[in-house]
Amino acid sequence: MTEIIRTRLLSKNYGLTEVVSNVNMKLGRGEIYGFLGPNGAGKSTLMKMLLNLVKPSGGEIELFGERLLPGSIEPLKRIGHMIETPVFYEKLTAEQNLDLHCEYMGHYDPKAIREALERVQLIGIEKKPVKQFSLGMRQRLGIARAICTKPELLILDEPINGLDPSGIQEMRQLFRSLRDEYGMTLLISSHLIAEIEQVADTIGVIDRGRLIKEVSMESIRNSKTEYVEIVTSNVKLAAYVLEDKLGAKNFKLIGDRLIRIYDTALTPEQLSKGLIINDVPVESINRRHHSLEEYFFEITRGGESHASSY
Template sequence: MVTALQTRNLTKVYQGKEAVSDVNMTIKQGEIYGFLGPNGAGKTTVMRMITNLVKPTSGEIEFFGEKMTPGSYEMLKRMGCIIEYPVFYDKLSARENLMLHGEYMGYYDPQSVAAALELVKLSDINNKPVKQFSLGMKQRLGIARAVMTKPELLILDEPINGLDPVGIKELRDVFRMLSREYGMTLLISSHLLGEIEQVADTIGVIREGRLVEEVSMESIRGRNSHYIELVTPDSTKAVYVLSHQLGLNNFKVMDPGLIRIYDDGITLSDLNKVLVLGDVGVENLSRKHHSLEDYFMERIGGEGIA
């Protein structure tokens, strides 16, 4: 598979402190790359360097094998992006904003404006000025602006911020369509891990400016993918029953009152029966699968994400 974007030892220093340190990313053409990390981990800084909004202190960025330089203006025309909050001319309509964007990008195609607005469900707002848009509508318009020039790489920093569940699902379908049908490469950061889990092909986890791991979602799903979750007020007694009466050893106490059991050879009904007979209080007993959130929290040591 062709490599769309690659960074080598990408580093950014602010006032003597490394905000991003030796980041080596590899993003394949046509894939959706989910970029995850706690607040302040360096996600936006990396995206800003890729789009030439911030100059790297050291390291290299290659776009389809071509090294990016401060003068790579033609290369940037092959990218679309939303970095942080999209800004528009508030007194102009959505269509007028996109037409203006096309002019300064050297992309004159009125049909692409209509197609982009249709794609994000904003084609019926007529001449309503952007200043009257909700946050979610502005996010949609930002995505329309990013895709209207048919970029080869689409970079989206928190693209579903402010959207309701219906809007999130619609854009999830849009991202899949852009990747699968148009072969567009997407780099997406988000704090909504469940949404990234549903669309991403590859995950990059960044912590304190360093890329902790780059791994396929297929690989994540294959790691201890199924387990039984036991919620009980009697963790100590439950551990004794699991190990001494059931002979289980593949389980883990996650928190006081929460135990995950990874042994496959026991049913929920048999487990519940032995626990009850052992005088263990059972508040909840259910089968779960190892999610992206579980994996992410393991990689960053329990820090929050934003």
């Protein structure tokens, strides 16, 4: 797969604070890359470096197979983006804002402007001044501005902020169609893990400036682990009974009330009976599978584990 983005040991420091640390990242042509991380993890800073808005402290960036330099302009003409809160000319209409943007980018096409507004469901209000727009409408207009020049690469930072559930669903469909119909490559950051799970081909997890995992959604789906989840008010006693009385070797303590048991030989019924006989208070017991959200928290927070293989 041709790589649209590639970074090597990419870093950014502000004074003594390291915001992005030695990130090696790859993004293939025609895929949707979901960029996940807690607030302040470095997502926006990394995206700004990809757009030459912020100068790296170290490392290098390749876009479309060529190294990005401080004076590089040509690669940026092939990119649409929305970073943080989109800013517009408040007294101009949505249509006029896009018209100015296209003229600036050297891609003047009234049909493209109309199509972009249609795709983000802003037809009918495109003649209103932007100062009358809600937060959700501004987000839609920001996405329209990013896609109206038909870029090869689309970089969107928290694009569904301010959207209602219907709007989020529409954006999900839009992102897929941009990939499937135009072969567009998308880099999307979001704190809504469930939404990224539904659109992304690849997941990159960043935490405290470090890219700690880069994995395909297909491999996550194929490796979803089945486990039994027990809620109890006495996890220490439960752990003792599981190991010494029931012979369970593969389980994990999550916080002070939750245990996940990965021994498939033990059924929920056997576990429940064994715990209750040994005076362990069991509030609930359920069979579950890992979701992307659980996968994300496993690798960013970790947990006290009894299972070296997990």
